[in-house]
Amino acid sequence: MALTTAVPTASRSRVGSERQAARRQWWGRFALRWVVLAVLITLWQVATVAFPSPFFPQPARIFERAALLWFPGANGMLTPSMQSDVLPSLGRMLLGFSLSVVVAVALGTVIGLSRKVGDYIDPIIQFLRAVPPPALLPIFLVLFGTGDQMRVLLIAFGTAWPILLNTIEGVRSIEELKYETATVFRIGFVGRLTRIVLPGAAPKILAGVRTSLSLALILMVISEMVAASSGIGFSIVQAQRGFGFLDMWAGIVLLGIIGFLLNTVLTLIERRILGWQRSSGRETA
């Protein structure tokens, strides 16, 4: 972060070497990360061998089990658990999450632009966002039944608040000067929206999206643990009730991997969208 600031008149070679140093640092961090992971898994393995417990199987066996359950075999076909649990889970989550992003950004932009609208619905928003989303599960069950519709809507509802609030804040933080400039250049409403409001609010919006992503995963799992017949959450609960501790752990590990991958994808998207901004990262949420 500090590396990219203020090298106005430095010679080209110096910029080059700095870039090289940055790259070396990045590789160092990358290597360290995987070394740490390897050490961690080794420790876990040693601990489970040294202190055997039925609840904590060896990681080697967990990974073996996970590979068996979800990796396509030699024939390249999707495994049954992949088809019946993982894909439906991901589908529900992505559907609910995209619904939430679209609605929350649209609504947040409207509220952010108009103080009046904001004043009218602010207390309602403050209350609804404070309700712990899992507490809504029984209500959503009553309102929408036990099908996928309920799960998608619960995910959408629960994840909307961080995005909505951040969008409002981001839109409100845009300086008046930018709108005045737009007026001078006779840029219309749509132009303002796409060229000033949304880009200006983007860093905040994406920070909200990041917070919501982990919520989406939580809601996906919990909604599948109640009255479901498929999904990763369902398979974990089934495994636990049937004393299939390997399967249960395999599910937990899979969720960790999915969370990690989703976060990585989001970081890439963030970098692409916010590439024009110099110091965009480091949100604390």
Next chain:
Amino acid sequence: MTAVATRPVQRRVSTKVTRGLTGVAVLLVLAESVSRFGIVPANILPPVSRVLSDTFGLLVDPEFLGDVGSTLTAWAVGLGMAIIVAVPLGLVLGSFRIAYEASSAVVEFMRPIPSVALIPLAILVFGQGTDMKIALVVYASLWPIFFNTVYGVRDVDPVAKETARTFRLSRIGILARVSLPYAAPLAATGVRISAAIALIVTISAELLAGSASGIGAYILRISSGGGDTSLVFAGTIVAGLIGVVVNLVLVAVERKMFAWKKEGVA
């Protein structure tokens, strides 16, 4: 000068309040009429007036208050333990580059595991009671507090540290008197984020584990007993109110404790 300036501010605040109340009133009337006129059956969406009176009923119902107490106990104990572990850990690990890089790698691998996925495991290890809830709350609220503390420590002004070193403060002295005050506001933000997550996790655990007591357990008891939907709504509203109050209190505490922050650090 100030007298002139406050008057428009006051007017602004009062229009804000009026508008807010209007918004709430419109929503309530709308929801009431939706169920009164049978657009949505009353057993699915009970009339607001009944939900509200049930909410007030719950607030004086000793049985339900016991549930609230059980939830809040697990929440507070878990959050307190997470603070005790995460803040010192963040202070130390944030101070050393290698330790920071290594720990951020660990965090990156542990954090994506959604805490609710661990509920079945926690039930096996800790049973269905308070211990299980506390363990989950500790796990879930550890990360935001730890992360924010580390960020805060990384941001400590090097000059302040050098100065402390010049005055021959020991390493621990620097941690306690320079790094901790510097990182405290961010750590407090972490606590606020964790407080909300902890409430989510506690109630989830109660819903899923079939705990004997807790707000989640109450909601589950009522809804699975084929009971009154209105009471389910009321229980959820109380959960929301607790969320609002917790957030307000923590924001106020932050403001009071770190009022100095506005002048010194930007």
